Amino acid sequence: MRAGIVGLGLIGGSFAKAYSVAGHTVCAFDTDKTVLSFAMLSNAVQEELTDDNLKDCDIILICVYPEAALRFMEEKGPLFGEKPVVIDCCGTKRNIVDKGRELAKKYGFTYVGGHPMAGTQFSGFKYAKEDLYFGAPMVLIPEKNDDIVFLDKLTQLLSPAGFARFTVTTPETHDRVIAFTSQLAHVVSNAYVKSPSAKIHSGLSAGSYRDLTRVAWLNPEMWTQLFLDNDDYLIEEIDILMDHLREYREALKDRDRERLIKLLDDGRRIKEEVDL
Amino acid sequence: MRAGIVGLGLIGGSFAKAYSVAGHTVCAFDTDKTVLSFAMLSNAVQEELTDDNLKDCDIILICVYPEAALRFMEEKGPLFGEKPVVIDCCGTKRNIVDKGRELAKKYGFTYVGGHPMAGTQFSGFKYAKEDLYFGAPMVLIPEKNDDIVFLDKLTQLLSPAGFARFTVTTPETHDRVIAFTSQLAHVVSNAYVKSPSAKIHSGLSAGSYRDLTRVAWLNPEMWTQLFLDNDDYLIEEIDILMDHLREYREALKDRDRERLIKLLDDGRRIKEEVDL
Numbered sequence: 001m002r003a004g005i006v007g008l009g010l011i012g013g014s015f016a017k018a019y020s021v022a023g024h025t026v027c028a029f030d031t032d033k034t035v036l037s038f039a040m041l042s043n044a045v046q047e048e049l050t051d052d053n054l055k056d057c058d059i060i061l062i063c064v065y066p067e068a069a070l071r072f073m074e075e076k077g078p079l080f081g082e083k084p085v086v087i088d089c090c091g092t093k094r095n096i097v098d099k100g101r102e103l104a105k106k107y108g109f110t111y112v113g114g115h116p117m118a119g120t121q122f123s124g125f126k127y128a129k130e131d132l133y134f135g136a137p138m139v140l141i142p143e144k145n146d147d148i149v150f151l152d153k154l155t156q157l158l159s160p161a162g163f164a165r166f167t168v169t170t171p172e173t174h175d176r177v178i179a180f181t182s183q184l185a186h187v188v189s190n191a192y193v194k195s196p197s198a199k200i201h202s203g204l205s206a207g208s209y210r211d212l213t214r215v216a217w218l219n220p221e222m223w224t225q226l227f228l229d230n231d232d233y234l235i236e237e238i239d240i241l242m243d244h245l246r247e248y249r250e251a252l253k254d255r256d257r258e259r260l261i262k263l264l265d266d267g268r269r270i271k272e273e274v275d276l
Numbered sequence: 277m278r279a280g281i282v283g284l285g286l287i288g289g290s291f292a293k294a295y296s297v298a299g300h301t302v303c304a305f306d307t308d309k310t311v312l313s314f315a316m317l318s319n320a321v322q323e324e325l326t327d328d329n330l331k332d333c334d335i336i337l338i339c340v341y342p343e344a345a346l347r348f349m350e351e352k353g354p355l356f357g358e359k360p361v362v363i364d365c366c367g368t369k370r371n372i373v374d375k376g377r378e379l380a381k382k383y384g385f386t387y388v389g390g391h392p393m394a395g396t397q398f399s400g401f402k403y404a405k406e407d408l409y410f411g412a413p414m415v416l417i418p419e420k421n422d423d424i425v426f427l428d429k430l431t432q433l434l435s436p437a438g439f440a441r442f443t444v445t446t447p448e449t450h451d452r453v454i455a456f457t458s459q460l461a462h463v464v465s466n467a468y469v470k471s472p473s474a475k476i477h478s479g480l481s482a483g484s485y486r487d488l489t490r491v492a493w494l495n496p497e498m499w500t501q502l503f504l505d506n507d508d509y510l511i512e513e514i515d516i517l518m519d520h521l522r523e524y525r526e527a528l529k530d531r532d533r534e535r536l537i538k539l540l541d542d543g544r545r546i547k548e549e550v551d552l
Contacts, residue, residue, distance in 0.1 A: 267466030
């Protein structure tokens, strides 16, 4: 197949590598010509994505910030035609899916909201890898979630990326859950390292510290945008976590052994129910 | 050499496996006879540790809860003699090192506080593994931290475990830093999964959620004891984290883009300074 990729950062670059390694033709666009040249030299991309070949793509993956993704769909919408399925890969969905659907109707192309649930704390094409999505879930937000034939076509088009599963949901559910699984994790991790103890932890830490703080090193501009596009749900999750933290703190302050055991056991049980 | 191990849980069991695999003789004691038998059958332990052979050990690693560790040193102290170096492996040190030193003086044995900085969220001999300590730091709290010859002997005695480095410190510094690197991580992880969103996260999460919540599944009794033995420092760390979380929350509430970027960038920079 022919895959169009817009934006060769970590996300778009990893799609490009996965599709080209699988033998497909990748056409890509990036505002940074150096990145595009490098991607073509390393054979992650075979052709430049242009106004002329957009309509020949089977799938177009838009992997840039939400504002730029919408601008791209507005500007190039008239050129997509009926063949490609256009998927944006932005990290929040309420802010983009409704507008994306409107543009798709206006210009007559096929649009689906998406979010590949994989990443690293690093960004940019140089960290992109062909197996980034291997084993990860891909979230899909189609207008109708019961069109089996279309969903089947979608999973075929995305199969070169190696996703383990596809999750079909709504913008609201996506944003609510992502505030918890991803955004809150980044806030907590980034806040965690601000204790003065972080400066003297060397030689006195193990896996739990490493895991808690892995994503503290992040791209501040990108995450600020993601947070602001989902501030209601994220504030709610921060409040829920702080309320719970306060319970442990109070039990500790009261040196209430039984209450502490109960609090820890409740968390242990939930973890077991939802993940183990 | 001959190593004595008291308590065949995750920590003691992993020492037993590492020392026996390295060809040393392991003598062990556990209140649960079934565990001891199993460890002997699987050749992680060669002999039972008894009142008679305590004095023949080169090293005695006490891997039980603090109260039991102190009771063991009180009861068996007169039998240790001058040969073995006795090391407790408890997770907090202010509550044990002073008393351990007193007992060592009273009965004339050699005692050092210790804390191997490795573990998993699982406990018990069945999760013990010979390479648990491989590449991890071992914290040592000797009475004098400038006795090079003695420290050299200690690292020799501990070499079969495969530690990557040894950190010599005081009970106070250990407990202060561990409240941050280990205890706070367990509180946060355990509190994190209590959001109602945890129940619907399946298919909408990736590595950051997995890492943040890995240690939520823990041993409630053990951690309650560790927390209560270090409540002052742990409460301080919880307060510091909550203060920082509140800053992100306020910036989000005000939709203050610049402040959010600054907050995230500060965290990113600290992470880079202390770990990368």
